[in-house]
Amino acid sequence: MAERKSRKAPAAKKAKPKARARAAVAKRPAPKRAGAKKAMSRKAVAPAARGLTPSQTVGPYFAYALTPAKYRLKPIIADDLVTPDAEGERIRIEGRVLDADGKPVSDALIEIWQADGKGRYPAAGSARSNAAFKGFGRAASNGDGRYAFATVKPGPVPGPNRTMQAPHVSVSVLARGVLKRLHTRIYFDGEPGNARDPILALVPASRRATLIAKRAEATGAMPCYVLDIRLQGSGETVFFAS
Amino acid sequence: MTATYPRAGLKADPPSLHPDYASTRTRSPKQPLVVIPHTLSELTGPVYGQESVLSGDSDLTKQHAGEPLGERIIVSGRVTDEDGRPVRNALVEVWQANAAGRYVHEVDQHDAPLDPNFTGAGRCATDAEGRYSFISVKPGAYPWRNHHNAWRPAHIHFSLFGHSFLTRLVTQMYFPGDPLFAFDPIFQSIPDVKARERLICKFELDLTKPEWALGYRFDIVLRGRGATPFEDGSHG
Numbered sequence: 171m172a173e174r175k176s177r178k179a180p181a182a183k184k185a186k187p188k189a190r191a192r193a194a195v196a197k198r199p200a201p202k203r204a205g206a207k208k209a210m211s212r213k214a215v216a217p218a219a220r221g222l223t224p225s226q227t228v229g230p231y232f233a234y235a236l237t238p239a240k241y242r243l244k245p246i247i248a249d250d251l252v253t254p255d256a257e258g259e260r261i262r263i264e265g266r267v268l269d270a271d272g273k274p275v276s277d278a279l280i281e282i283w284q285a286d287g288k289g290r291y292p293a294a295g296s297a298r299s300n301a302a303f304k305g306f307g308r309a310a311s312n313g314d315g316r317y318a319f320a321t322v323k324p325g326p327v328p329g330p331n332r333t334m335q336a337p338h339v340s341v342s343v344l345a346r347g348v349l350k351r352l353h354t355r356i357y358f359d360g361e362p363g364n365a366r367d368p369i370l371a372l373v374p375a376s377r378r379a380t381l382i383a384k385r386a387e388a389t390g391a392m393p394c395y396v397l398d399i400r401l402q403g404s405g406e407t408v409f410f411a412s
Numbered sequence: 413m414t415a416t417y418p419r420a421g422l423k424a425d426p427p428s429l430h431p432d433y434a435s436t437r438t439r440s441p442k443q444p445l446v447v448i449p450h451t452l453s454e455l456t457g458p459v460y461g462q463e464s465v466l467s468g469d470s471d472l473t474k475q476h477a478g479e480p481l482g483e484r485i486i487v488s489g490r491v492t493d494e495d496g497r498p499v500r501n502a503l504v505e506v507w508q509a510n511a512a513g514r515y516v517h518e519v520d521q522h523d524a525p526l527d528p529n530f531t532g533a534g535r536c537a538t539d540a541e542g543r544y545s546f547i548s549v550k551p552g553a554y555p556w557r558n559h560h561n562a563w564r565p566a567h568i569h570f571s572l573f574g575h576s577f578l579t580r581l582v583t584q585m586y587f588p589g590d591p592l593f594a595f596d597p598i599f600q601s602i603p604d605v606k607a608r609e610r611l612i613c614k615f616e617l618d619l620t621k622p623e624w625a626l627g628y629r630f631d632i633v634l635r636g637r638g639a640t641p642f643e644d645g646s647h648g
Contacts, residue, residue, distance in 0.1 A: 236505060271438060335451060
């Protein structure tokens with residue numbers, strides 16, 4: 171249990187009353203609840219601070235498991251988020267993933283998480299059927315580094331301190347050479363809320379454009395928003411510590 | 413800044429740039445990360461639970477007409493958060509090379525045989541105690557071109573969701589005593605030795621099935637909301 175000791179130490183060192191109270195709570199045995207008995211009888215597992223499992227790269231070979239349309243496994247998460255009940259304007263979001271030299275990253279995994287057109291996330295813990303709007307999608311980049319999603323344009327969602335956040339999509343970027351998931355967002359050009367968005371406000375003004383997708387000239391039936399993701403170098407995308 | 417999920421535990425993660433792992437040199441951001449508060453967008457996340465998976469999805473040895481070659485293994489464990497609470501009804505996805513060290517992926521050109529009876533991809537959802545279990549064969553080590561004579565230690569890729577956008581984790585599980593650990597820049601990218609060792613599963617006789625398969629335990633810890641107690645259900 172060396173790891174438990176090592177995690178407790180820094181909390182005690184800071185000696186903030188709140189932290190101490192938390193540590194005390196953590197030491198308390200698990201509250202009794204229905205179903206707990208069975209588990210406890212097999213092995214006593216009391217809540218206690220544990221060290222996080224560290225991240226590793228997704229590597230180059232994830233496609234047959236995570237985006238397996240070409241392979242045998244049936245995909246359960248796809249690049250088309252549009253369900254019959256999805257409320258909002260149907261749109262495409264697309265772009266390229268590029269490395270420091272501007273070369274396409276052809277083995278990236280892009281995941282998006284978003285609210286629907288009315289700014290609603292599925293309620294926490296709701297395991298919706300696959301016919302209901304999930305708000306989550308996954309796409310692998312192709313040989314040109316290109317990714318694309320079909321989805322609905324999200325509405326504004328509440329932010330901290332009674333602010334409103336402009337419509338946005340949360341994005342995870344995973345790839346060979348990316349040791350831990352990169353977190354960014356896609357905003358939409360021309361949204362009046364962008365100017366007041368509490369997260370964009372934290373980003374240096376000169377770098378905000380790296381988060382704002384531009385509306386492309388309509389070529390198909392659906393409006394299309396375009397944003398490239400640059401992992402490093404000129405025009406590097408803003409990534410978040412969250 | 414409001415951080416509902418404490419950030420302290422994240423120092424277990426590798427840095428984005430680990431030059432010995434060559435691909436990180438052009439794929440790691442150089443600009444500082446922008447620290448943001450945890451808003452509704454970060455505190456929510458998708459649920460792909462029991463309803464998303466079929467019970468057969470977790471047995472990688474039963475996806476074809478015959479049984480794959482290799483050493484049959486059971487990999488089981490518990491997914492909890494940093495505070496020890498079980499992460500229930502959460503999707504766990506795995507993928508791996510076959511026993512010869514070859515991936516089904518079309519880009520893998522390693523000169524080792526494919527196994528017609530092994531794809532190497534599976535998934536399951538955790539139960540009410542956060543438990544998951546897979547049946548597979550032990551993956552082989554394989555060469556890669558990072559540096560001269562570079563070989564990856566045997567590993568299984570894991571992808572986990574947890575209960576919010578912030579708890580998403582993609583990682584790799586390794587096997588005890590692998591002689592390649594010392595030479596693998598991906599494993600070595602994790603600066604803290606103890607954190608690194610948490611990616612090594614443990615052989616357990618209790619999990620091992622006589623006359624059938626070796627059992628390995630791999631417990632996984634996702635980010636937690638701090639030690640504030642939650643009533644049952646409010647966390648999941």
